[in-house]
Amino acid sequence: xxxxxxxxxxxxxxxxxxxxxxxxxxxxxxxxxxxxxxxxxxxxxxxxxxxxxxxxxxxxxxxxxxxxxxxxxxxxxxxxxxxxxxxxxxxxxxxxxxxxxxxxxxxxxxxxxxxxxxxxxxxxxxxxxxxxxxxxxxxxxxx
Numbered sequence: 001x002x003x004x005x006x007x008x009x010x011x012x013x014x015x016x017x018x019x020x021x022x023x024x025x026x027x028x029x030x031x032x033x034x035x036x037x038x039x040x041x042x043x044x045x046x047x048x049x050x051x052x053x054x055x056x057x058x059x060x061x062x063x064x065x066x067x068x069x070x071x072x073x074x075x076x077x078x079x080x081x082x083x084x085x086x087x088x089x090x091x092x093x094x095x096x097x098x099x100x101x102x103x104x105x106x107x108x109x110x111x112x113x114x115x116x117x118x119x120x121x122x123x124x125x126x127x128x129x130x131x132x133x134x135x136x137x138x139x140x141x142x143x
Contacts, residue, residue, distance in 0.1 A: 031089050034061075034082040035110035041065060042101035043074045053100050054080045058087025079110055 038050065051063035065078035082088040096107040 031085050031092065031109050033110065034085050034088040036080045036082070036088055036092060037077065037108045037110040038080060038105055039077045039108070040103055040105045041074055041076050041078055042103040043076060045074055045078075045101045045103075047078070049101065050078050050080065054091050054095065057082075057091035057094060059083040 036054075041050070045065055047063055047065045050065055051060055054060060054063060059082065061081040061083055063078070063080045066075045067073060068075055080088075080091070082091065092107045092109075095105065097104060099105070
């Protein structure tokens, strides 16, 4: 019975009035750039929907949902860049732990991309033995 009342309360609430216990924990860091990282996006959310949701808080330079190269579907996160840090902070406070397209999103400061390690060097496919024969991993000995 308690579950039904909680479920009814969640469904009857508007997305902007839902309280979150974790929202205050995520707002402890300060913004140093106007770029925000948005996680928890619905797979059907587009860049246009993301821009519409974040537009009321200031001038948006870019709103981008990161998509999979093969399928073209959302990976569930994106970035929004504002003109000023103050606008980004306002959007972060207002949109963190809110519903967008039926999913709860989280808004955090974007971190700079970490450098990737260099790709591993390709291994030679065949090796020469002391007697001049080459070994091929697929077929065995060849001359």
